[in-house]
Amino acid sequence: MKKHLPFLALALSLAAYAQPPRHPLDPLSQSEFNEMVAILRQEGKLNDRSRFPIVTLQEPAKEVVRSFKVGDPIQRNAFAVVLDRGENKMYEAVIDLTSHKLDRWTPKPGEYPGVLIEEFEDPPSYVRADPAWQAAIAKRGITNFEDVQIDTWGAGLLSPVDRQTGKRLIRCLAFYRPKNVRNPFYRPIEGVVALVDPNARKVVRIEDTGVIAPVNKGMEGELDAENIAQTTPDGLRPALKPIVYSQPEGSSVVSNGNEVSWDNWTFHYTMHTREGLVLHDMRYKGRSILYRGSLCEMVVPYGSPAENWSWRNAFDLGEYGVGRLGNTLRAGYDVPPYALLKDTTFVDDRGKPYVQKNNVAIYEKEPGILWKHRDFDSTVDQTRPARSLHLTYVATVGNYDYALGWVLGQDGSITAEAELTGIVLAQGVPEAQSSGIEPVGSERYGRLVGKHIVAPNHQHFFNFRLDLDVDGSENSLVEINNQAEPPGPENPQKNAFSRQVSWIKNEKAAGRDMNMNSCRSWMVVNPNHKNDLNQPTGYQLMPGENSVPYLHPDSPIYMRAGFLKHHLWGTQYRPEEIYAAGMYPNQSTVSTGLPGWQNDDQSLQNKDVVLWYTCGVTHNPRPEEWPVMPSHRTGFRLIPNGFFSRNPSMDVPPPKESK
Numbered sequence: 169m170k171k172h173l174p175f176l177a178l179a180l181s182l183a184a185y186a187q188p189p190r191h192p193l194d195p196l197s198q199s200e201f202n203e204m205v206a207i208l209r210q211e212g213k214l215n216d217r218s219r220f221p222i223v224t225l226q227e228p229a230k231e232v233v234r235s236f237k238v239g240d241p242i243q244r245n246a247f248a249v250v251l252d253r254g255e256n257k258m259y260e261a262v263i264d265l266t267s268h269k270l271d272r273w274t275p276k277p278g279e280y281p282g283v284l285i286e287e288f289e290d291p292p293s294y295v296r297a298d299p300a301w302q303a304a305i306a307k308r309g310i311t312n313f314e315d316v317q318i319d320t321w322g323a324g325l326l327s328p329v330d331r332q333t334g335k336r337l338i339r340c341l342a343f344y345r346p347k348n349v350r351n352p353f354y355r356p357i358e359g360v361v362a363l364v365d366p367n368a369r370k371v372v373r374i375e376d377t378g379v380i381a382p383v384n385k386g387m388e389g390e391l392d393a394e395n396i397a398q399t400t401p402d403g404l405r406p407a408l409k410p411i412v413y414s415q416p417e418g419s420s421v422v423s424n425g426n427e428v429s430w431d432n433w434t435f436h437y438t439m440h441t442r443e444g445l446v447l448h449d450m451r452y453k454g455r456s457i458l459y460r461g462s463l464c465e466m467v468v469p470y471g472s473p474a475e476n477w478s479w480r481n482a483f484d485l486g487e488y489g490v491g492r493l494g495n496t497l498r499a500g501y502d503v504p505p506y507a508l509l510k511d512t513t514f515v516d517d518r519g520k521p522y523v524q525k526n527n528v529a530i531y532e533k534e535p536g537i538l539w540k541h542r543d544f545d546s547t548v549d550q551t552r553p554a555r556s557l558h559l560t561y562v563a564t565v566g567n568y569d570y571a572l573g574w575v576l577g578q579d580g581s582i583t584a585e586a587e588l589t590g591i592v593l594a595q596g597v598p599e600a601q602s603s604g605i606e607p608v609g610s611e612r613y614g615r616l617v618g619k620h621i622v623a624p625n626h627q628h629f630f631n632f633r634l635d636l637d638v639d640g641s642e643n644s645l646v647e648i649n650n651q652a653e654p655p656g657p658e659n660p661q662k663n664a665f666s667r668q669v670s671w672i673k674n675e676k677a678a679g680r681d682m683n684m685n686s687c688r689s690w691m692v693v694n695p696n697h698k699n700d701l702n703q704p705t706g707y708q709l710m711p712g713e714n715s716v717p718y719l720h721p722d723s724p725i726y727m728r729a730g731f732l733k734h735h736l737w738g739t740q741y742r743p744e745e746i747y748a749a750g751m752y753p754n755q756s757t758v759s760t761g762l763p764g765w766q767n768d769d770q771s772l773q774n775k776d777v778v779l780w781y782t783c784g785v786t787h788n789p790r791p792e793e794w795p796v797m798p799s800h801r802t803g804f805r806l807i808p809n810g811f812f813s814r815n816p817s818m819d820v821p822p823p824k825e826s827k
């Protein structure tokens with residue numbers, strides 16, 4: 169078998185070369201990635217210390233995509249961020265793959281791209297060899313340094329002195345990981361953080377805040393069934409009886425490359441190295457709804473003021489990239505057994521293409537009732553069971569795992585879902601027992617979740633960029649609030665409440681916050697398109713769970729993640745405005761994204777409106793989330809409001825009788 173492998177590899181690479189893009193938004197192929205590197209090399213832009221933190225398709229202009237017809241010639245451009253690790257210089261490049269030339273090469277002084285994969289892989293070797301680090305670890309009773317997992321984080325907050333060096337910096341946490349351990353995150357080696365210069369492959373200093381907690385040596389945090397059986401008093405519970413799924417007539421999902429159609433929906437998707445799953449050109453029966461929808465940033469600020477904790481805030485997209493950290497999904501585990509699994513081609517740090525297998529899942533589900541009514545007199549039921557289409561991936565960012573995706577309904581709804589699971593970040597503390605429910609002592613900023621383990625309070629903030637194009641690009645933004653009417657002759661029973669509609673006319677007026685008192689929501693409408701009832705067609709953003717940040721407005725994290733200031737932002741479409749915390753939040757001190765884009769106060773009336781929705785989870789950890797967190801689901805919905813003239817799912821036929 170082995171000797172056939174080179175032929176197989178050749179066949180695969182020829183297949184990759186043979187497939188031209190079908191759609192202007194198709195992701196870059198292996199041959200296009202290779203071509204991009206070849207052009208940069210030919211132009212003399214690369215050396216042996218050049219790295220590629222990001223390479224993606226440079227998405228063509230909206231007008232080009234909008235007017236594209238199958239068979240039209242397709243102009244292809246790559247966008248690459250190139251880091252010269254020798255010089256610590258960063259460049260942006262746009263490479264024209266159709267005319268085979270370098271279109272743009274822009275130095276970006278003072279900007280720091282996100283963490284490279286080799287910056288996760290490299291530091292253990294030189295951090296473990298550092299005498300100050302060894303001394304700090306030895307003080308905590310660990311003498312075999314190979315038993316320590318070195319975990320790379322973005323630098324987070326830096327002192328002015330560290331910033332002035334201009335160095336690229338990362339921080340490395342330490343967890344105890346003897347050979348038989350798979351989950352070191354329940355064994356923090358508290359108080360030892362290495363500040364590292366990854367370009368020089370050197371430890372800048374060890375930030376040792378003292379020995380305060382014993383290092384956990386037990387096995388109760390291991391997540392394999394064998395260890396759980398041994399560390400659980402009654403062993404594993406009996407498994408529930410199986411549920412068998414079958415689609416005897418096949419799936420209703422039609423997928424042609426990255427184009428998908430299902431029921432009345434058509435769209436294009438890409439798995440973006442930074443943003444994860446991006447939806448493009450989402451249409452219902454051919455009518456445009458969402459030109460581009462993506463999670464565009466995430467930030468997780470931690471709430472402990474301790475010296476070795478207050479710098480921690482993970483920008484999971486801008487610093488790490490949730491696409492490239494996607495899992496190879498397993499049917500029957502991460503997603504249903506019948507899920508359609510898709511691969512993605514990315515490039516590694518050195519520009520070499522590789523395939524991430526099965527990192528996108530597309531599957532149907534039966535979530536319950538679509539609509540129903542039972543006639544009381546005849547007892548006849550009219551019920552339509554619901555079917556939904558799910559697009560999902562799972563990104564593992566260090567200790568946390570995020571299942572992220574989109575759900576389409578037959579009723580025209582689009583749901584953005586984020587499931588939070590994995591392992592909460594642990595702080596070693598002296599106490600094995602809590603003093604109770606009150607937040608005192610080591611539990612002042614968190615909760616004791618295990619012996620000598622506090623999980624500090626933190627928040628997860630997601631920002632979604634939603635370029636809605638409701639029946640075209642000329643849209644307006646509306647806010648809806650409810651209010652109780654004052655008592656009076658028109659409201660004698662004091663029960664009246666009404667819906668207030670206000671037009672948000674400009675960008676500066678579009679920084680808006682949730683309001684439970686008025687059940688506030690927002691709508692993007694097309695004033696030029698009316699339904700049969702003479703209402704403008706529209707899509708409504710229905711918030712779900714949310715939070716306000718508990719960061720002081722002057723705190724350095726707030727400065728970097730200014731999008732936290734509001735739950736909703738509205739801007740007029742600009743292709744370069746993609747990431748809510750700016751293009752390069754790593755080592756940033758101020759946000760170059762939101763706020764700022766609304767300063768020119770452009771009109772949001774009959775213009776191409778883009779919504780930015782901030783969705784937050786305030787996480788006060790519980791013992792039940794230890795040593796692994798049951799999945800917590802959050803998100804929001806986009807629902808049609810006046811887009812149709814009646815329930816668009818009336819025409820769903822009843823299920824065939826199975827008898």
Ligand SMILES: [Cu+2]
Nearest residue numbers: 592626628787
């Ligand atoms: Cu959390």
